[in-house]
Amino acid sequence: MRLIRQQPAFSAPAWSRPSRREVLKWGALTGAAVGLVGCGTDDEPGAQGQGGSGTPKPGGTLTIAQPAEANPAQALNQNIANQSWRRAVYDCLVDYDPERREVVEGLATSWETSADGRQVVLTLREGVSWHSGRPFGADDVEFTIDTAINSTPSFQLAWVFRNLQGIDMSGTTVTLDFSEPVTSIYDALSLMTVIDRESHDGFVDGTAHVGTGPFVWGSFAPGTGITLRRNDNYWRGGRPYLDGLEIRFITRSEALVSAVRSDQVDMGLNLLPLDRRTVEGDERFDVVAYNTYGAALYVGANVEVEPLNRKEIRQAIHYAIDRQRINDELYQGQGKVSAAPWSPTSSGYDEKWAQAYSRDLDKAKSLVAAAGPIGEVIVVEAGAAQSRAAEIVAFNLSEIGLETDIQILEPALITERFQSRSFAGLYLAFHGWNTLSPINVVYSAAPMRVENNLFRFASDEYAHLATELATADPAGAPAAIEALTELILDEAFCLDVVHTSNNVVSQQNVHGWSYNVWDEMLFADAWKS
Template identity: 35%
Template sequence: MAIEDLMQQRVSRRWVVKAGAAGTLFLLTGCTSAANSGAGTSSGPKKGGTLHMAQVPDIIPSGLFGQNFPNTAVGRLVYNTLTEYDHKTLKPNPSLATSWQLAGDGTSLTLELRKDVKFHSGRPFGPGDVIFSIQNIQDPKRASQLRSTAAVITDASGSGSTVKLRLSHAASNLFDLFEIMFIVDKDTLPDMLSGKNLNGTGPFVWKQWNPGDSVALTKNPSYWKPGRPYLDGVELRIIPQAQSLLSSLQAQQTELALGLAPKDYVGLKNNPAFTTQVADTGDAAYYVGCNVKVPPFDRKEVRQAVAYGVDKERILKEVFSGVGNATSIPWPKSSPAYTDTAATHYSYNPNKAKQILQSAGLTNVQAQLAFNSGSPPLSPMAQIVQFNLQQIGITTQTVSYDAAQFIQKLQAGTLPGLWVNVHGFSQLHPATLIVSAFPFNAAKNASNLNDPVYVDLANQAFRASESSAKAVYQKVTDYLLDQQFVIDSVISPGTFVSVNKFKNFTYNMFDYLDFDEAYLA
C-alpha cells in the first residue's frame, strides 16, 4: 500500500462524502479479534429486539484508550471515530469528519465535521470534542498505544464545524489514529473511566455494567445516521469458560460469538444453523515475548535460540486448527512490509537452537513463562512453547494472569523472562506497530528494549515517503528478526460465529464491532 494512498502527503487531496427496525444483540467473544459481516445483506425484514453476545474476558473501561482487546466488543457501539478505513485499500472514509485536506508537506490538516451529531447526554458535538479527544490520547495517564502518533499534533484549533491541526512533522500513519481514537465527552470522562457511564455519539447508549457479568446497551434514538440502528439494544455477557461460551451459542442463548477457540470455530463451519466468518484484518499475531532485563534473555542469541526452538507449525495446527499462518514477522500478507523470505526466517530447528545455547555456554536454563488467561488460545500455546523449550534445554514454569493483570504488567514492562500473548496494529500502517504497540514501541516497550538504533528506525518509518517506504520497512523487519525480543509465531485472524438470523454486522480495522447496519432477520 503506497504511503500516498494512505496519507496523501505528496498532493493535498480532499474527499467529501454525504452521510446518509430496532433490536437488541448479545455478543459472545473470547478475546481474539473481530470478523467480517455476519451473513451479508438479506432481503428479509430488518427486525428489532435485543441481541445477546458474550465473551471470555470482562471489559476494562479504564483501558478503553489503551486499545485493549476486551473492549473491542463495545467501543464502537458507544462511540464514533473521525474516519473509518476501507479494508482493502486503507483509504479513510468519513465518519464524524465529513472531509479533510492535508497540506502538501504533511504538516497541517483541516477537518470538516458533521453538524448534526449529539452525545447521548444531548450535548452537541463540535470541534472542541475532537481537540479534547486528541489531548486525552496524548495524556500519559491514558496509556494509549497511539500516544506517540497523537503527540505529533502540536496545535489544534476549532471554529464552527472546522478543526485545524498542526503537526511537528509529516506522519505516515495519522489516519490510523483517527481510525482508533474514540471521540469522548470531557464532562463525563471520570464516569467513563470507572465504567459508570460511557457518553458517546454512537448507535447505542450505555445502560449498565455489572463487572464480571454483563454490559447492557440500548438504542440511541437520536443517532446521526437516519433510521439506525435497527437493533433495540445489545447485551454483552461475560462467560469466563471457553466451553461454556460454545455451549451458550449452540443453545442459541446468544446470537453472536466472538473469538471462539479455533477448534470450536472449525467444528461449527459446516453447521447449517450458523454463519462463520474469518476477519480480513489479519491483525491477531500470537507471539513469545522476552524481557531483555531478565537474564539470559538479555542476550539476543538466546532469544534467537528460542525463536528456532518454537514449533510454529505445531502451534498453528493444534492451537489454531490451521486457521492462519505460521510466521517469523508481525506483518500479515496484506502489509506492505511483508515478504515471504522474512516470514520463514525462523523455521523450526531445535538442533540449531541447542547449538546456539551451547555456544553461549548455557545449560539447564530456568525461566518463568507467563500467559494471558483471558485469551483461550494462549494456555495451549504456552503448553507447546513450554514443551519445545524443554527440548532445547530451557525449563519453564508457567504463570497465569487474568486479562486485567496481564495488560497491567505488559504496559509496565514487569512480565517475567518469557510470556505468550497476542498483539495487533500490524494490519495498519507499519509505522504504527513500532511507535505504538506495547510489545514493539521503540520508545518504551513491554520487553524493556532500549536501543537508539531501533528508535531511529521507528522515526524513519514514521516519516517515510512513498519512495523511501519499502527500504525502511525492510530495515525494520531485519532489525526485528535480529533482535527477537518479540518472537512472532502465528497470525490467526479473528473469527465470528453467528446464528443465521443475525445479519450485516461489521468491524473496523482494529476489530471494534460496528452494528450500525446490523439487524435480526
C-alpha cells in the same frame, strides 16, 4: 489557536511532507488492513455486511455473548473486552475503506494535510448530536484529543500527537497544527472515539457513556452484561435498524457455545478454534473468522537475563520453536505462522520474513554451541491462556539442550511484570497493532516499542530505523520496512509465533453486522430477519 496541555514524553518520529493524494497512497501502503468498515455514508437499504444481504427489517434486540467481562472504565482504548460495544456507543472522526484502502468519512466529512505535513484540516459533519441531545461540535474534538494525550493511561496512539502545538476551530472546521510533520494521524483518528466533555467523569469511572453512535448506553451489571438501546437521533438516516443490543458475559467457552446452540443468544464472540469446529458444519449457524489477523502470539526474551542476553541463544530458541505445531494444536490450523510482527494484511508482511525462523533444530543446536557454556535454567513465563503454548516451547528448548522452568503467572503478577519490565526469562502473550502501519508496532506495542519495551532491548539502530520508516515517503517505505524487519528478526528479542483472528458464530437470522480494522464490531447496519 488553543494550546493543548503538556504532552507525554513519547519519542515519536517526524513525518514526510505528503500531499493529500500521498496521504491516501501512504494509507494504502501502511494504514488499512482488509476489514469491514461501517462508518460510511451509504444510507441505501440492503447494505452489505456479515450474514448476507437482503432488505433490512427494523426492530428487535440482538443478544450477544462474549467470554470476557467488559471494562467500561477503560473505554478510551481499544481492547478485546470492549470490542462488542465501544463503537456501538461512540463514533470516530474517520475510518478506512477496506477495498480502496483510503480514509473515509466518519464524524469528519473531509480532511486535508498540508504540503509540509505540519497541518491537518478536518471538516466536521453537521447535524450530529450527542445522546444527551447536545449538538456535536469542534470543541468536542479538541476535548477528545486533549483527553487522549493527558489521560492515564493515555490513548494507545497518543504518540501521534507528540508534536501537536495547538488547535484552531472555526465553525465546523478543526485545524491541527504540529511543530513537525505528523505520522499515522489517520490511524489515530480512526481509533480514537470522540467523547463527550459534559459526561467525562462518568466516562472515566465507567458509570456513564454518552456518545454520538448508533446505540445509547443503557446499563452495566458486573458479571452479567450490558444493555444498549437504539439512538433514535443517529446521524445516519434510518440507522440503526435494531431496537437494542444485549451483551452477556459468559466466561466459559463451552457455556458460550451452548448458549448459541440453544438459541439463548443470537451471537457468540471470540470462540476458541476448537469450539468453532463444533459449530461451523451446522447449517443453523454462520461462522465468521476475521481476516485481519489482528492478534499475534509472541515469545519475548528479557535481554538482561543470562543466557538470553546472548543473541545466539535468542536466535536458537526461535529456530527451535515449532510454530506449526502450536498453530495446529492450539488454533486448529486457523492462524498464520510468522516470526515477523506484521500481519498478512499489513504492508510490512512478506512471506520470507514470516518464514525467517522456520524450524531447524540443527541450526539451533549450532547456535547454542557457538554461544558458549550455559549454566542457567531458562524460565518460561505465561498466563493461564498461554500455558499449553509455553509447554510446547519448553519442550522445543529441551530438544536443543536448554533446560527450562515453566511458571504460569497470575494476572496480578503479570501486571507487576509489565510495569517493572522484569520478566524472569521468556514470556508468552499476545500483541496487537500489527494490521496497519508497521510504525504502530514499534511505537505502540509494549513488547516491541522502541523505548522501554517489555524486554529491555535498547538499540540506537532500532530507533534510527524506526525513524527512517516514519520519515520515508511511499516510494521509500519498502526499503525502510525491510531494514527494520531484518533488525527485529536478527536481534530476536521478541518475535511472533502465530497470527490469529477472532471467530464469531451467529444464528442465520442475523445480518449486516461488520468489523473494522481494529477488530471492533459495528452494528449500525445489523438486523434480524
